[in-house]
Amino acid sequence: QVQLVESGGGLVQAGGSLRLSCLASGRTFSNYVMAWFRQAPGKEREFVSIVSFNGISTRYADSAKGRFTISRDNNKNTVYLQMNSLKPEDTAVYYCAAGGSYWSTGQAAFGLWGQGTQVTVSS
Numbered sequence: 001q002v003q004l005v006e007s008g009g010g011l012v013q014a015g016g017s018l019r020l021s022c023l024a025s026g027r028t029f030s031n032y033v034m035a036w037f038r039q040a041p042g043k044e045r046e047f048v049s050i051v052s053f054n055g056i057s058t059r060y061a062d063s064a065k066g067r068f069t070i071s072r073d074n075n076k077n078t079v080y081l082q083m084n085s086l087k088p089e090d091t092a093v094y095y096c097a098a099g100g101s102y103w104s105t106g107q108a109a110f111g112l113w114g115q116g117t118q119v120t121v122s123s
Helices: none
Strands: 004-007 008-014 017-025 033-037 046-051 056-058 068-073 078-083 092-099 109-111 117-122
Touching: 004 046, 017 092, 017 117, 033 068, 033 078, 046 068, 046 078, 046 109, 056 068, 078 092
Parallel strands: 008 117
Antiparallel strands: 004 017, 017 078, 033 046, 033 092, 046 056, 068 078, 092 109, 092 117
């Protein structure tokens, strides 16, 4: 069983950058598609980005395209989310999730979740 622990969140000014990390325990990390979701106050959790098993293929929500980059290092059991040009509307708790299908970005497709890391972007 894989367990996920996010880190790297914090407070940043608009236009700044943050790099989130998600460390997975266990030996089967490379068997999982990995994704990032976020949940802003008063809103539902939403998909941000996903990366394939081998890290070659990636997809992004429209809100993240051109600003965020997802990557993974299977040797380090870690998935990253580099976030640039941050906006106040990016403020949310960011969650990493592990799933089995690169083509499914709904929450139900992901059976493993981290505890989340808070990202706050001030204007």
